[in-house]
Amino acid sequence: MNEEQKRDYQEKYRIAKLRGEKFFPDTIYKDVLVSFALFLLLIGLATFVGVAPEPKADPSDTSYIPRPEWYFLFLFELLKFFPGSLEWVGTAVLPGLAVALLFLLPFIDRNPRRHWKNRKFAAGLMSVIVIGMVALTIRAVVTTPPQAEATVAGTxxxxxxxxxxxxxxxxxxxxxxxxxxxxxxxxxxxxxxxxxxxxxxxxxxxxxxxxxxxxxxxxxxxxxxxxxxxxxxxxxxxxxxxxxxxxxxxxxxxxxxxxxxxxxxSTLPVLKPGETPDYATHIEPIVKRYCVSCHRPGKANNNYLMRTYDEVMNSGDHKPNIIPGDLRSNLVRMVRWEKIEAGGPMPPSRPLKPELIEMIEQWVLAGAPEKAGAPATK
Amino acid sequence: MASKLIGWLDERTGIVGVYKTVFDRKIPRVNWWFTLGSASLFLFSIQVVTGILLTVYYVPSPEHAYDSVQYIMTGVQFGWLIRGVHHWAASLMVLTVFLHMLRVFFYGAYKYPREITWVTGVVLLLATLGMGFTGYLLPWNQKAYWATTVGTSIAGTVPGIGDFILRALRGGADLSAMTLTRFFAAHVWMLPLVILAVISVHLYLVIRNGISAAPKDDE
Structure with missing residues (x-):
């Protein structure tokens, strides 16, 4: 800009100010309103969306799919276009160039016009860059596979x-x-x-x-x-x-x-008087605590798995291990600490407490139902 | 009484002059896009306040960082709110700072006489992104750990000095307690001080030169 253009601009700005408003209270009123709206938005986000729980850092878990914060996704995605030996173009040259251009923008762009209609090249270039960034971000979100769900124990x-x-x-x-x-x-x-x-x-x-x-x-x-x-x-x-x-x-x-x-x-459920035991309420907690340790894949257990109701009823080399209504079922005899053809006494190191054995017996007698009120399995 | 007090103060501090320069001035008529700068400043203050509160309970060591954040979320009265606001305001601040930059760009407001305001603004944009990058690691969870592993290894691909940058960022060859403490230092001391100082210059320039007017189509 030459001196004349500078004077011209200053004059126009002086007139704009004269026709303008008072910073306090006219302008600042808008600022306060927007800030207050943002404040409410933040409280709402913190209360109703919160921060997604994440498991603790585990340097040994190499299967974890890393993903940066959303505002770096476009950069992350951009790198995919520069594989192998060209990687440094995406990681150093382009970002470095972008930052340098950003810093030098007022000194490179010597066009004295200000309205975007009179700066078609600059406005167009910036629009393309912004649209590119948004598109890369969307592409990153769409193409990243979902993370395997991990349960996070908070309290x-x-x-x-x-x-x-x-x-x-x-x-x-x-x-x-x-x-x-x-x-x-x-x-x-x-x-x-x-x-x-x-x-x-x-x-x-x-x-x-x-x-x-x-x-x-x-x-x-x-x-x-x-x-x-x-x-x-x-x-x-x-x-x-x-x-x-x-x-x-x-x-x-x-x-x-x-x-x-x-x-x-953590307390094992107790049978209330007159209550019929069912798998979900009474038996599963016992199975989880005393049986699943061995009765899961990869252990010596005659292929009898006990992770779900279905497995408990229908798996194993000697299946069925539970015959609804029959106290001579393999499982009942084994937890009674008998040694039978299907296997030794269970659990192997020491018997279950008598009240737990009794609960299992009652459950089998009642037809080994899966859920309370569900019809007994035949 | 009030005017007497103000007079007494003004005689010793020049407060009336400050008020006139900062608040009692005419500026061109502006639209709602012009609130993005003050919105960024507001979000920055929110981050300062919630961030200071978080450091009361946060422990920057790999053994305790995760548990201390867990404790903030479940054990501290309103800890979940403080952290929730800090978490969301970070994202929102990146958004407002970026939109603020776009507003300035499309209105041509970086041109004479506001070139230096623009340069300080670029510093603030980069520092805000730096805050996001360093803050992301601090909860020491899976997302944080692996994103930072990848992020710092990207810096390591810069030709020539890449390995040096990588080691400087991580404090060693791998992500470790050293990385966490230096990210913490950058997040709570270095970058905030840079941001505070540059915001002061930025605001001084905005007040000195006046806010730009939205250009008319013959400009």
Whole structure:
């Protein structure tokens, strides 16, 4: 801009100001209104949408599909157009150029006109860039596969309950449902090994959470305990191991007080007088705690899986293991601690409590219904 | 009484002059697009307030970061609200800052005499994106960890100095406690101070030069 154009602009601006408004209160009123609307929007978003829960960072989980925050998606997507040895063009040259152009814009664009109609090239270029960014963002959203759902235990009570379920699956076969230990039965390679209890005061008072975490993660290989942490070839994520530690601590340590919510969720259901037991309410919690540890894929169990009602009723080499109404069903006889053709007494290390055995018997007698009020299976 | 007090204050601080320069001035008639700048400033103040409150409970270490955020969400009175607002205001701020830039661009408002205002604005845009990038890692969850792993490795592909940038960002070859503490430092100290300082210059220039008018089609 030459001096004349500058003077010209200043003069026009002076007139625009004269015909204009007062910053206070005319202009600032609009600003306050917009800010207040944004404030309400934020409160609404925080209250009704919230922040999606995410599992704790797990450096060993390489299957996780990384995705940046939405406003970086266009850049992420752009990189896909520069594969292999050209990658640096997308990562360094284009963004660097964009930033440099942005900084230098007022010095590159010497056109004195201001209305977009008189700046067709600049306005057109910017429009194309913005449309490109929006299109890349949309493309990124559409093409990224959905993340595998992960359950996130938020509160302590949720962690303890989650830990209990994980303990039942991964730990019970050796350490027993209550951490009582004893002679291991039916675990390959550890048959007949006797474990000390891990639920004792001794154990709980001398092992910190960090120690318990490390033992579960790395195992105690000289004693035969395999590693369970994913980083060491096991199945558990850091969050899952933490949940198991929380379960152990709050269930067995006499210094820790079990949160009420966790207590309610972890107590096995009791049969009310006159109530007919059903799978969902009464039997599943028993199965989850005492049976699933071995009766899941990949374990020696004669192919009898017990993860769902259907599997409990219809799987296994000796199926059916449950004949509705028949107390000579394999499952009933085995939990009564009998050794039969289909297999040894169950659970192998020590029998279930009498009231739990009785509940299973009543359930089978009632026709092994899946849900309360559902017709008994034939 | 009030005018006496103001007179007393003005004699010692020049407050009336400040008020006249900042508030009591004529500006061209502006439309609603002109509120995007103040909206960005408002969101920045929201981020400062909620961010300061979050640092009361947040612990920047890999062992405790996730749990401390969990605690903020479930254990702290209204912690969920503070974090929720901080989370959403971050996204909203990127949006308003970007739209603000577009408004300035399409109105040609970066031209004489507002070139320096534009340059400070670009710094603020980049710093806002930097805040988003560094803040994203702090909850130390899966999304945060892997997005930052990828984000920093992208910086590592810059020819020549890529490896140096990568190590400087991560504080080592891999993402670790070092990465978390330096992202934390950048997020709560370095970038906010840069933003505060540059906002001051930006606002000074806006007041000094006056806000641009929406151009007419013969301009």
């Amino acid at each position: 302590l009570a949720e962690r303890i309950v989650a830990g209990q379920d994980l303990y039942a699956v991964h730990c019970v076969e050796c350490h027993g449902a209550e951490g009582e230990g004893g002679r291991i039965e039916g675990v390959q390679g550890l048959e007949g090994v006797t474990l000390k209890p891990i639920n004792s005061q001794d154990e709980m008072h001398t092992r910190s959470d960090e120690t318990l975490y490390a033992i579960i993660e790395i195992g105690q290989q000289t004693l035969g305990m395999p590693p369970f942490g994913r980083a060491y070839g096991g199945e558990l994520s850091p969050g899952e191991i933490e949940s198991i530690v929380a379960f152990m601590r709050y269930t067995w340590d006499d210094r820790a007080e079990m949160p009420r919510a966790a207590e309610q969720a």
